[in-house]
Amino acid sequence: MMVSKLRSKAKEASEWVSSKAGIEAQEEATRQSAEVLKRLREEQRVAPKALLARITILIAVLLFSMGASYRTPNFTIQTQSPQLAEEFGKSAEKHRHDLAVLWLGHALPQWNQPCPVTVRVGPGLGAGGATTFVFNKGEVFGWRMTIQGSRLRVLDSVLPHEITHMILASHFRQPLPRWADEGAANSVEDKTERDKRRKMLLQYLTSGRGIAFNRMFAMTEYPADIMPLHAQGLALCEFLVQQGGRRGFVKYLEDGLETDKWVAATKDHYGYRNLGELQNDWVAWVGNGFPGSKPAGSGTAAVRGDGLRTAGGQVVVSGYG
Numbered sequence: 183m184m185v186s187k188l189r190s191k192a193k194e195a196s197e198w199v200s201s202k203a204g205i206e207a208q209e210e211a212t213r214q215s216a217e218v219l220k221r222l223r224e225e226q227r228v229a230p231k232a233l234l235a236r237i238t239i240l241i242a243v244l245l246f247s248m249g250a251s252y253r254t255p256n257f258t259i260q261t262q263s264p265q266l267a268e269e270f271g272k273s274a275e276k277h278r279h280d281l282a283v284l285w286l287g288h289a290l291p292q293w294n295q296p297c298p299v300t301v302r303v304g305p306g307l308g309a310g311g312a313t314t315f316v317f318n319k320g321e322v323f324g325w326r327m328t329i330q331g332s333r334l335r336v337l338d339s340v341l342p343h344e345i346t347h348m349i350l351a352s353h354f355r356q357p358l359p360r361w362a363d364e365g366a367a368n369s370v371e372d373k374t375e376r377d378k379r380r381k382m383l384l385q386y387l388t389s390g391r392g393i394a395f396n397r398m399f400a401m402t403e404y405p406a407d408i409m410p411l412h413a414q415g416l417a418l419c420e421f422l423v424q425q426g427g428r429r430g431f432v433k434y435l436e437d438g439l440e441t442d443k444w445v446a447a448t449k450d451h452y453g454y455r456n457l458g459e460l461q462n463d464w465v466a467w468v469g470n471g472f473p474g475s476k477p478a479g480s481g482t483a484a485v486r487g488d489g490l491r492t493a494g495g496q497v498v499v500s501g502y503g
């Protein structure tokens with residue numbers, strides 16, 4: 183029983199490693215995922231007492247090697263210096279409160295266990311990270327976050343990104359469609375990071391790496407080519423948030439998850455008759471340089487991006503940029 187439980191935990195953990203974009207972050211997430219899996223596989227073979235001893239040693243080594251630790255009600259930060267640990271800890275709690283209010287309209291109750299957060303800080307480190315957690319029988323637990331970046335990017339992008347994943351996981355207690363989860367998390371990053379993704383989105387859409395919405399909505403796993411999912415997820419989240427706000431976006435996800443009828447939920451919440459129509463309007467919005475106001479009705483020539491078009495269910499973009 184123990185083994186099968188752990189096996190299902192391993193499976194869920196492998197399915198639910200959330201990662202932030204950036205090649206480095208991607209590699210980190212993959213490594214994290216492999217580590218989690220390896221650890222869980224090992225757990226299946228090791229007796230509980232021996233396992234506990236090993237974990238205790240592992241944590242002691244980790245704490246020692248990371249220099250300093252700072253504990254808040256919901257996070258235990260491990261990083262190079264006590265000052266940074268305290269700064270990240272306070273920032274994480276503030277993000278947790280503010281982002282929960284932003285997405286859900288209310289603060290979250292405290293988690294049963296604080297989430298261990300390991301932060302590598304350095305001016306040359308690419309911003310990114312991964313958070314792992316486990317869903318089981320409507321509960322979410324086993325938080326672990328490993329992140330890196332410059333001090334500023336950790337504070338204004340990486341922490342809010344990863345904490346948004348945690349807030350949504352705490353709210354929904356089940357996996358979200360990948361595009362929506364990453365889209366929401368990317369949408370709370372600093373503008374410099376969001377602008378980078380927008381630029382990359384145009385590159386993806388003009389080089390055949392776009393993902394058709396009917397395929398993207400059905401994705402419960404990360405695709406092998408993960409970066410376009412991040413960029414499209416962000417731009418679609420921003421597009422929908424423009425039309426119905428962040429709390430409206432969460433309500434849309436609630437509906438979609440409950441019914442698993444995304445076409446109907448999209449129609450009810452945003453008025454699009456199908457995902458193709460949503461995709462067409464979104465492509466036009468992207469092509470027009472992400473205008474700030476609510477886009478005009480579907481399919482009008484005025485809102486079509488120059489050279490941007492869709493065909494055969496696949497996002498195809500030609501002659502743009």
Ligand SMILES: [Zn+2]
Pocket residue numbers: 200201202203343347363364367
């Ligand atoms: Zn993410």
